[in-house]
Amino acid sequence: MRRLRIAALAVLALVTASSCGTGGVESVMGKDTIRIGVRTDLPGIGVRTADGGFAGFDVDVARYLANKLGARPEFVPVLAADREKVLADDRADLVLATFSITQERKSRVLFAGPYHLSYQDILVRPDENDIKNVRDLAGRRICEVQGANAGQRVVEERKVAAQLVPVPDYGTCLEHLKSEQVDAITTNDIILAGLAAKDGSGLRLLNARFNEQRTGVGLRVGDVEGCEAVNRAITDMYQDGTAKSLLKKWFGTTGLDFSTVAVPQFEGCS
């Protein structure tokens, strides 16, 4: 009966094929090649390699997801400011570029995942014993990196009276920390992990884990089917151990706490 029904549907579908399309948004499902937006400016997360390729945690996750969707990934370099635009302009089908899920963004971007949770955290000198969490930054000096709001979040959101020392970038901030011009660096934990690894002098990540950030996969609004398929692929990535091995591969030696690597709570696709 079921086979007969399928046959009947197939015949009818052929007859009416031209009369009705699927309508709505074009899905990432069923494509041979998926264009994926990734960062090129974040060590460990997404960078250009010498041979013009792409490498990093987000890039590896993107490869895994594309493979699960049965497609070949084609990487599109994006900067933080372009992430929504590449989706809207149809230059990318998916965006994996430290794309934080926010309520405000959700009206313009459909988020699958999150595939990773990161937290704002604190990096200190090896001999620093007085700073244990964000409260202990009161009265201490931290960097205010141009264009980043991590320092302000400590002062305004957490209402901790830290002294902000303006610096142009995280590299300078790192030098300031080592020469004791600032007492701590605070930002996203995986950026801190990258800095600590690059430095190699034993700077300590506190694993203080405040301000959770959910990093999701951006899709065009309306591609519910694609979003659900990505969520299933992320579930697989955690179940088959790929997530843990990728985190270890990119951040294993950085002092980040990997005692709990579990699939994050998804946003939902509708």
Add this chain to the structure above:
Amino acid sequence: MTIVQPTTSPPPAQSQTAVPAPVVTQHAVSRHSVPGRVRTLTGAVLIALAMLSALLAFGSGSAREGLRVIGHDSGPQVVATAGLYLGLSDMDAQVADVLLMGSEYGERRTTAMTQYEKRRTEANQALLDAFELADGDPAERLTIQSVLDGLGRYERLAGEALLLNTQSDHRAGETPEAVLRVYRQATDLMRLELLPKAYNLTLESGTIVRRTHDEETAAVRLLMLGLIAALVAAGGLFVALQLYLARAFRRRLAPALLVATGLTVIAGLVGVAVLGQVLQSIASAKRDGFDSVLTTARARAIGNSLHADQARYLLDPARADTYEHAFLDKSQSLVYADGGNVEAYHATLAKNGRISLGLLAPVRANIAGNFAAYRRFQEADGRMRALATSGAKPQAVSAKLDELAKSFTAFDRELVTVGERYEATFTKTVAAGDGALDGLWRLAPWALGAAAVLIAAGVWPRLREYR
């Protein structure tokens, strides 16, 4: 369909495909003779009738499948997995409350422990239900199994924290570090591993429902088109048969054939109408029922977990900032109002503006007084936090256990009521669809069977004239 062609005698018509060959074979003669044509036409009518029956059967089969999955399979699964999340989340919330109370609040502590045990039983039952309902989905079963394993570990850690808590005999709000160290492991396991998995299971049921809905409605729509085409074809063939019989045998219309035509057309039209109605039922059960039931279930889950974040905020000062941010984040995902910290969020919320973002925004029409209960709950949260930051810890704990708990219960109860209303809509529309299909099944086979008998009755006497 023109049949008449000027030819020789009795068989008044020749098909366009008639052989141009000079020699007419015996076979061709019999096919083009009057009885041969009558048989061919009758056969075509019966085939059309059979197709009509088959399409009706397939169409109602697809519709039935759609109703089954949405109404009787994944619908209940959503309820089961949402129950799992609530049970788990509330277990951890009760543990946090008990640790917060210390050796004070005697009776309330007993109530919290009873609630913990009750939730544990519920969560275990929900896990068993979910496991059974996830039959045939290995990934889902793997998830459920890992939640089951994790729950065992959680209970051990929670038990240890509760024991240390009793032994330490502390005042409310002054939980010792030794207890907190164990509780942190327990709550991390719950919040970071078990609850996300339970939540994703609920989402996955939603995915199954959406897929089935899309597939089956597309199938039913297609089969409806086929049904209409078969109906037109059957009608045309009936007319052709009537006309041919009238011409060849110089009679008026055959009454039996006329009745058969009527029955077929009625059965076909009723079939199309019923399938259309069931399509609407499925769409409405999904949109007005299922989606909203899912939304309120998810909202209750998030609500319970942000309420627990309030207890954790008071319980563990070293992590107060983490829990406060988690509370704000979840609050904003539920009912969005602008604000980078909890105070700013409360201030925006107090302006009583329109809620257009967040999980509950789509069902805002059903939430009384523009989220009045939710606003009262958030106001109580503001007062509790003000007490905590001003150093009045015992008062803050008392505010959490009294005013805050009450206002949360009021908000949660409202969500339950709204969810029940959607569930009623859901059950009603699924039942309406089932009823319409049952009616079709009672009527259509008889009508089409009778039509076939009547065709035979109408044609048989004519054929007998040639014996």
